[in-house]
Amino acid sequence: MHFYLNWAKERIDEMDAALGSFEIKAGKAKANSKIKADQIVADLRRCRDEFQAEITAQTQAGEAAWAHTKMDLEKQWNSFETQMKAYFENAGKQIEQQQSTFKDIAGAQARAWREAADKFRELAGKMAVSHTGEFEATLKQMKADATTADARLETLKQAGGESWSVLSAALAESRKAFDQANQAVWHALKGSGAKS
Template identity: 25%
Template sequence: MGDKSYPHETIAWAKQRLDELDAIISEVEKTSKDLSGSVRAEADAALARLEASRVGLQKSYDALRTETEDLKRTAEDVQNALDDEWVEVETSFQSFLGALADQADTVRGIVAARVEAQRQAWDNSLKGLRDQAAETVDQARGDLDAAIKRLSDEADTFQARIGEVKDARDASWEAVKSGLAEAKAVHDRTIDKIKGAFAKLF
């Protein structure tokens, strides 16, 4: 069941990145207005790359949404075809039972066999769901606890780095930026792991 939510999780993730990139572009544009010379040229070049990345991300995001909608329509078409075929099954079955109207014991046996097959299928389905739910809940709980601890540890580490270099320049600032990028990467991986654990539940 978690597989069904995967495209939606990816769409949500891509939308978050687009929103984040929009915020970055907006701030770069504001800041660039006050720059001049070679610094302005570098800022403009970076802004152009950001805007090109924005176009690429938007294209991928739109393609994913289109593919997801196409897949949904295909699944609906298949479901409709199955439903139509099942109407034929039911119609044929009822016609058969109608032909046996004067043979009540035979009809009763056929209907009882069908009910037993349905009950067995439901029991198997419920057992599978129960087993999967129990396993998934245990796994998700462990993954979630480990991911939250890791995220908390990384946040503490990063906060300590910020405190050490709040008045820093150049090399120290590069270390802070690197630490921020590293913490963000860990954060993203951790959030993905948490989402994956929750997705297994649904």
């Protein structure tokens, strides 16, 4: 189940980062646009809270239940992303806001990579079985993938003028790499004797 929990935590961390960025911007908005910004933040917060509630409800569920729940959570995640995209297309075309939000979300992704790798290493250390070469190699690959993803995101942070669709695509690519690495390490760990 660690794969699902890591997957969900990474999305929550991104949601929190985006909300934090939007809340700062909404707080600085002028009166006429403040109402619209506050409504967007409220809508995003509602999506995030529903997502968190679903995760909390599933924490004790088994792997099969998580697989089904993940499909529902992916729909909620997509809704959150769609609302962010709408914000940038309608109310928030400011490059500064896009860059700020991108940096916050990219930072959340980088922390998720590090935390997942640390959790897997800690779990492996607690296991009574010896670490297999496959697990160590897979964990090493996860860290290498994290470094590569972080470097790509850092390049975009420095570029400055990219559209939200370009920034969002880079975040999605990094997120997909995280999910694949997370899954691979979890399978290797399970294969070396871990129980889910």
